[in-house]
Amino acid sequence: MATLLVLCRFLHFIVVLLMFGACVFRPWLLGAEPLPALDRQLLRITRTLAWVGLFSGVAWLLLITASMAGSWDAALQPATVQLVLGKTFFGQVWAWHLLFNLLLVLALIKPWLALRLPLIALLLVTLAPVGHGAMLDGLSGQLLILNQVVHLACVGTWLGGLLVLVLVLRQPQGHRLESILRRFSGVGYGVVVGLLVTGLINVRVLTGQVWPTPLFSGFALILLIKVMLVLGMLALALLNRLRIERCEERVGSLKASVMLEWALGIGAVAAVSLLGTLPPMVMAG
Numbered sequence: 001m002a003t004l005l006v007l008c009r010f011l012h013f014i015v016v017l018l019m020f021g022a023c024v025f026r027p028w029l030l031g032a033e034p035l036p037a038l039d040r041q042l043l044r045i046t047r048t049l050a051w052v053g054l055f056s057g058v059a060w061l062l063l064i065t066a067s068m069a070g071s072w073d074a075a076l077q078p079a080t081v082q083l084v085l086g087k088t089f090f091g092q093v094w095a096w097h098l099l100f101n102l103l104l105v106l107a108l109i110k111p112w113l114a115l116r117l118p119l120i121a122l123l124l125v126t127l128a129p130v131g132h133g134a135m136l137d138g139l140s141g142q143l144l145i146l147n148q149v150v151h152l153a154c155v156g157t158w159l160g161g162l163l164v165l166v167l168v169l170r171q172p173q174g175h176r177l178e179s180i181l182r183r184f185s186g187v188g189y190g191v192v193v194g195l196l197v198t199g200l201i202n203v204r205v206l207t208g209q210v211w212p213t214p215l216f217s218g219f220a221l222i223l224l225i226k227v228m229l230v231l232g233m234l235a236l237a238l239l240n241r242l243r244i245e246r247c248e249e250r251v252g253s254l255k256a257s258v259m260l261e262w263a264l265g266i267g268a269v270a271a272v273s274l275l276g277t278l279p280p281m282v283m284a285g
Contacts, residue, residue, distance in 0.1 A: 005063045010273035012056040014266060015049045016127055019120045021160015028187060029164055029180050041167055047108045054101045061094055090130060097126040124152050144205055151198035154191045162262040169255040177247050185241045192234065219278045226271035229264045236261040
């Protein structure tokens with residue numbers, strides 16, 4: 001059950017993060033003017049991700065229900081699911097989360113594209129209290145959730161931006177790659193700073209230490225793996241930034257580098273999905 005929950009968390013997190021980042025980065029990278037071929041691709045991808053998000057969100061609820069009740073059968077009993085939705089903090093947040101996901105699916109079918117970003121943003125915000133974000137009460141808990149919202153927004157912007165960049169590099173004709181990459185790098189500096197600062201705040205608040213110990217076991221080990229993956233992303237991003245001039249002449253290697261950076265980011269989200277199920281070893285005092 002624990003393995004299924006980690007996989008479900010990973011799938012749902014990556015879906016929401018990609019939708020958010022792609023929706024935010026599309027106008028920033030490429031401007032407001034319509035790009036029919038690319039926009040059709042993005043709409044098709046977002047529709048698929050929204051459906052995957054809805055199914056994985058329901059599966060997450062059922063897995064939590066089964067875990068709380070200690071029985072797989074409980075996940076299929078409407079009364080037990082209703083109890084989780086109405087009487088637990090997770091359930092109350094998740095009811096809104098699933099509603100926003102359903103509305104997003106409907107908005108993309110029509111399509112009511114003006115509702116896309118607000119609904120995806122609400123999906124991301126209602127992910128923040130799930131997991132360690134709900135560990136603290138009062139003002140401290142609210143600030144931790146706010147910090148987690150900013151952290152998720154930074155992660156989503158980076159990963160979703162890479163998705164848009166991959167789509168552009170697959171069909172680079174008609175795009176000014178150098179100016180697009182410079183805009184991506186410009187935003188990237190802010191995203192990286194936000195990611196690092198909010199990440200360090202999360203670690204300090206949840207563990208009571210600058211870095212949890214012991215280093216090579218449990219929560220600390222998975223966190224170390226996540227950090228190494230993020231550092232790999234930063235190294236690739238810096239390499240691409242240093243080689244940005246005349247990038248039109250090496251589209252193939254650039255696309256491979258961006259896809260590798262994207263894969264490392266997905267690996268980091270997988271680590272986060274596992275971290276959310278592990279005790280962070282909060283220190284007393």
